[in-house]
Structures are given as C-alpha cells and as structure tokens.
Amino acid sequence: MVKQFENLTASELLCPKCRIMRPVRERLLLVLPNGELHAYRCQVCGETCGTREVTAPTRPLVRPGAPPPRQPRGLIG
Ligand SMILES: [Zn+2]
Numbered sequence: 001m002v003k004q005f006e007n008l009t010a011s012e013l014l015c016p017k018c019r020i021m022r023p024v025r026e027r028l029l030l031v032l033p034n035g036e037l038h039a040y041r042c043q044v045c046g047e048t049c050g051t052r053e054v055t056a057p058t059r060p061l062v063r064p065g066a067p068p069p070r071q072p073r074g075l076i077g
Contacts, residue, residue, distance in 0.1 A: 013049035015042040024049050 015022040022042045030037035035055040039048050
C-alpha cells in the first residue's frame with residue numbers, strides 16, 4: 001500500500017520494508033503536465049514510502065499570442 005499525501009511535507013513515514021517509521025527523503029519521481037510527482041524514499045533502505053503530487057503554480061502550456069495548432073486538411077470536412 002502506498003499512501004497519497006497532498007500538500008504535506010513528511011519527514012518520517014512508515015516504511016513498508018522496515019515496517020517502522022523511518023526518516024524519508026523527497027525525490028522527484030515524474031514530471032507531470034500540470035506539476036510534478038515526488039516520491040518519499042526511506043533513507044535507510046531506499047524503499048518508496050509514499051508519493052506526493054506537486055502542482056505547478058503557473059506554467060502555461062499554450063503561450064498567449066501563439067497561433068493555434070493547424071488542423072490537417074482533409075480530416076475535418
Ligand atoms: Zn526502509
């Protein structure tokens with residue numbers, strides 16, 4: 001079982017491998033379209049104890065003023 005943590009910085013988590021509370025280190029796991037997925041890993045054995053989704057404050061994917069992507073002709077209409 002991997003618990004989800006939201007907007008919570010954990011310093012100690014229950015390690016599934018050690019089966020006790022362990023100090024954890026936060027590491028970037030994945031870069032999502034709207035943020036990042038961080039993983040908490042046990043500092044003793046390295047097991048992932050939990051994950052946290054960090055939502056990026058402002059990173060617009062579409063730049064204002066940029067032309068809209070062209071639709072390939074023939075597919076529509
Ligand atoms: Zn551990």
